[in-house]
Amino acid sequence: MSTVATSQIKLTPEHNARPGASMRSRLQDALPKIVLAPSFAATVVFVYGFILWTIYLSFTNSKTFPSYALTGPRAYQRLWRWTFESDPPSSWYTSIINMGIFGFLYIFICLALGLFLAILLDQKIRGEGMLRPIYLYPMALSFIVTGVAWKWFLDPGLGLEQTMHQWGWTSFHFDWIKNKDFVIYTVVIAGVWQASGFIMAMFLAGLRGIDGEIMKAAQIDGATTFQLYRRIVIPLLRPVFLSAFIVLAHLAIKSYDLVVALTSGGPGGSAWLPSNFMYEYTFKRNEMAVGSASAVIMLMAITAIIVPYLYSELREKPR
Amino acid sequence: MLRKLLIGTALASGLVFAAHAEDVKEVQMLHWWTSGGEAAALNVLKEDLSKEGYAWKDVPVAGGGGDAAMTALKAMVAAGNYPTASQMLGYTVLDYAAAGVMGDLTETAKKEGWDKSVPAALQKFSVYDGKWVAAPVNVHSVNWLWINKAVMDKIGGTEPKTFDDFVALLDKAKAAGVIPLALGGQNWQEATMFDSVVLSTGGPEFYKKAFNDLDEESLKSDTMKKSFDNLAKLVTYVDPNFSGRDWNLATAMVIKGDALVQVMGDWAKGEFNAAKKTPGTDFLCYRFPGTDGSVVYNSDMFGMFNVPDDRKAAQAALATATLSKSFQSAFNVVKGSVPARTDVPDTDFDACGKKGIADLKAANDGGTLFGSLAQGYGAPPAVANAYKDVVSKFVHGQIKTSDEAVTELVKAIDDAK
Numbered sequence: 001m002s003t004v005a006t007s008q009i010k011l012t013p014e015h016n017a018r019p020g021a022s023m024r025s026r027l028q029d030a031l032p033k034i035v036l037a038p039s040f041a042a043t044v045v046f047v048y049g050f051i052l053w054t055i056y057l058s059f060t061n062s063k064t065f066p067s068y069a070l071t072g073p074r075a076y077q078r079l080w081r082w083t084f085e086s087d088p089p090s091s092w093y094t095s096i097i098n099m100g101i102f103g104f105l106y107i108f109i110c111l112a113l114g115l116f117l118a119i120l121l122d123q124k125i126r127g128e129g130m131l132r133p134i135y136l137y138p139m140a141l142s143f144i145v146t147g148v149a150w151k152w153f154l155d156p157g158l159g160l161e162q163t164m165h166q167w168g169w170t171s172f173h174f175d176w177i178k179n180k181d182f183v184i185y186t187v188v189i190a191g192v193w194q195a196s197g198f199i200m201a202m203f204l205a206g207l208r209g210i211d212g213e214i215m216k217a218a219q220i221d222g223a224t225t226f227q228l229y230r231r232i233v234i235p236l237l238r239p240v241f242l243s244a245f246i247v248l249a250h251l252a253i254k255s256y257d258l259v260v261a262l263t264s265g266g267p268g269g270s271a272w273l274p275s276n277f278m279y280e281y282t283f284k285r286n287e288m289a290v291g292s293a294s295a296v297i298m299l300m301a302i303t304a305i306i307v308p309y310l311y312s313e314l315r316e317k318p319r
Numbered sequence: 320m321l322r323k324l325l326i327g328t329a330l331a332s333g334l335v336f337a338a339h340a341e342d343v344k345e346v347q348m349l350h351w352w353t354s355g356g357e358a359a360a361l362n363v364l365k366e367d368l369s370k371e372g373y374a375w376k377d378v379p380v381a382g383g384g385g386d387a388a389m390t391a392l393k394a395m396v397a398a399g400n401y402p403t404a405s406q407m408l409g410y411t412v413l414d415y416a417a418a419g420v421m422g423d424l425t426e427t428a429k430k431e432g433w434d435k436s437v438p439a440a441l442q443k444f445s446v447y448d449g450k451w452v453a454a455p456v457n458v459h460s461v462n463w464l465w466i467n468k469a470v471m472d473k474i475g476g477t478e479p480k481t482f483d484d485f486v487a488l489l490d491k492a493k494a495a496g497v498i499p500l501a502l503g504g505q506n507w508q509e510a511t512m513f514d515s516v517v518l519s520t521g522g523p524e525f526y527k528k529a530f531n532d533l534d535e536e537s538l539k540s541d542t543m544k545k546s547f548d549n550l551a552k553l554v555t556y557v558d559p560n561f562s563g564r565d566w567n568l569a570t571a572m573v574i575k576g577d578a579l580v581q582v583m584g585d586w587a588k589g590e591f592n593a594a595k596k597t598p599g600t601d602f603l604c605y606r607f608p609g610t611d612g613s614v615v616y617n618s619d620m621f622g623m624f625n626v627p628d629d630r631k632a633a634q635a636a637l638a639t640a641t642l643s644k645s646f647q648s649a650f651n652v653v654k655g656s657v658p659a660r661t662d663v664p665d666t667d668f669d670a671c672g673k674k675g676i677a678d679l680k681a682a683n684d685g686g687t688l689f690g691s692l693a694q695g696y697g698a699p700p701a702v703a704n705a706y707k708d709v710v711s712k713f714v715h716g717q718i719k720t721s722d723e724a725v726t727e728l729v730k731a732i733d734d735a736k
Contacts, residue, residue: 064414088718157560178562180715267562268715283390285704
């Protein structure tokens with residue numbers, strides 16, 4: 001940055017003679033930094049500063065309000081104990097098991113469905129311009145709207161089951177949203193419905209970016225359509241997989257509001273995710289230390305997944 | 320580079336600060352009473368204050384429920400930006416008082432004679448360390464049955480006096496093809512019903528020992544097991560779709576006659592009122608069978624913060640207006656609750672309200688006025704929520720037997736203490 005600035009001054013030495021101009025050039029030099037400064041400060045304080053603060057709080061005895069006397073890892077000990085309480089399941093146990101089920105299914109189905117839809121839409125079909133937004137629009141809805149709409153649709157007394165009964169299929173039974181063992185899968189359904197269209201758009205952009213020459217060459221060599229996608233297209237889409245994975249992973253971690261709107265926590269708290277646990281303990285139960293500890297564990301878990309993945313993907317780039 | 324960046328940051332943040340002048344004749348109020356009836360009731364208070372020349376300013380809270388408001392309040396207090404007053408519940412008041420951020424209303428309280436007129440059980444939450452820190456607005460009670468009269472007549476039921484009567488009544492409704500019990504399967508609703516079940520099963524002494532004193536012997540006693548068994552019995556009378564239902568939808572089932580009865584606090588009466596139903600002719604209010612003479616309460620309070628001196632006059636005016644007899648009557652007629660002072664005339668109240676006022680007075684005199692554990696008036700929030708977890712897990716089958724439920728209850732409450 002500063003090297004650029006000095007070379008500019010050297011190029012126009014006559015400006016240096018007048019103090020006003022020097023002031024201006026110095027201002028010009030500093031302007032990008034002044035403009036960047038607020039967002040830089042905001043990121044440092046509100047992201048990294050508060051991460052450190054949360055870590056600190058998790059080692060205190062904070063209840064309703066933050067307290068600053070360190071009291072050791074008691075919050076972590078409690079979480080550790082709860083991690084193994086499976087019968088009856090502790091809220092923390094339920095949360096992490098749900099996170100595993102939800103995270104895996106949500107990311108996997110979204111990727112698979114998004115890729116599948118993108119390949120279908122990429123067949124130069126008529127009306128693509130109309131179909132694409134139809135798939136994409138659920139992403140424009142907030143989690144809350146998605147949650148409430150699916151809550152009504154899945155409610156046995158209001159939505160799908162009731163409609164089927166009215167149409168005469170009285171043996172139809174679909175009460176997952178009321179069932180403690182299946183409620184987390186309804187969260188997957190609603191989440192996939194919302195995000196898969198967006199993932200489709202990402203893959204579609206990726207597919208459009210693939211050089212047609214390669215495809216033609218492969219076809220001349222006698223590759224079948226399946227081989228074409230399996231061996232050429234999908235490997236070429238690798239950067240898109242990376243972006244889609246990161247988008248989906250962070251959506252999965254933060255889908256607090258979807259759980260609340262769709263299930264209000266589920267029967268007996270059976271739909272909780274770690275984010276629900278964190279909010280409940282920090283703000284409703286006035287156990288800020290436990291809430292902070294759970295937040296730190298969430299951060300560590302996501303780091304453990306994302307960092308190696310990013311590392312392996314980005315390292316190979318300059319190949 | 321970095322230094323310049325930091326200097327730039329300091330410059331830019333300097334621009335953000337702008338002093339704002341304070342208007343002294345103003346009351347800043349944080350609350351979540353935004354729905355029709357509640358907002359109308361609160362308007363009475365606004366008008367009372369504006370007559371004395373005080374402007375009213377709502378502190379906006381995004382999102383409906385009290386949770387969002389409490390989070391906002393926490394942030395405001397942490398920033399040292401206290402509102403004049405905030406709607407608060409139970410132990411929250413004491414938490415904030417312990418943190419030393421509450422004001423002192425003792426002078427106003429003395430002048431208005433609150434010590435005598437406000438029930439002693441409520442003063443436990445509105446007085447901290449000998450100082451009045453909050454003005455109670457109302458008293459809700461939890462141990463009520465709300466019954467659709469048309470359905471009751473159809474099945475030929477009478478007021479249940481004991482738990483067994485109640486089960487017999489529910490059986491009658493079941494035989495007639497009506498949903499016997501309207502319940503919303505959210506943890507606070509289940510726990511609110513369980514409050515009444517425990518009071519009915521164990522009696523007032525037991526309730527106090529278990530749910531206000533958190534006595535371990537009582538918590539793991541056979542009486543508590545029996546209470547869980549009774550709860551399990553009641554849950555067999557709900558419809559299969561109860562899980563996750565909002566409380567007002569459960570009330571609507573009773574209003575429409577789809578269900579016979581709901582066990583709910585007296586805020587349910589607001590729903591009946593809004594549907595233009597009259598007590599006695601359209602619906603019936605009974606005490607939960609076996610709990611007549613006792614009142615399990617919760618109460619909305621206006622917590623008063625330690626505001627700067629030039630705002631204290633407005634705060635005192637707000638507190639006086641809140642506990643004035645006229646406002647207490649006007650507000651509670653709409654809200655469905657009963658006044659927070661026992662010397663308010665009951666002339667404007669309907670039959671259920673009159674019964675509520677009389678019951679509160681009797682319970683206050685007889686020492687049978689207890690805080691509801693489910694509503695956060697029996698124990699601090701950590702314990703109350705641990706309790707709700709256990710009850711909800713029992714209702715939904717994660718906890719399978721009453722033996723296990725009792726063990727879990729003791730463990731959860733111990734953990735949270």
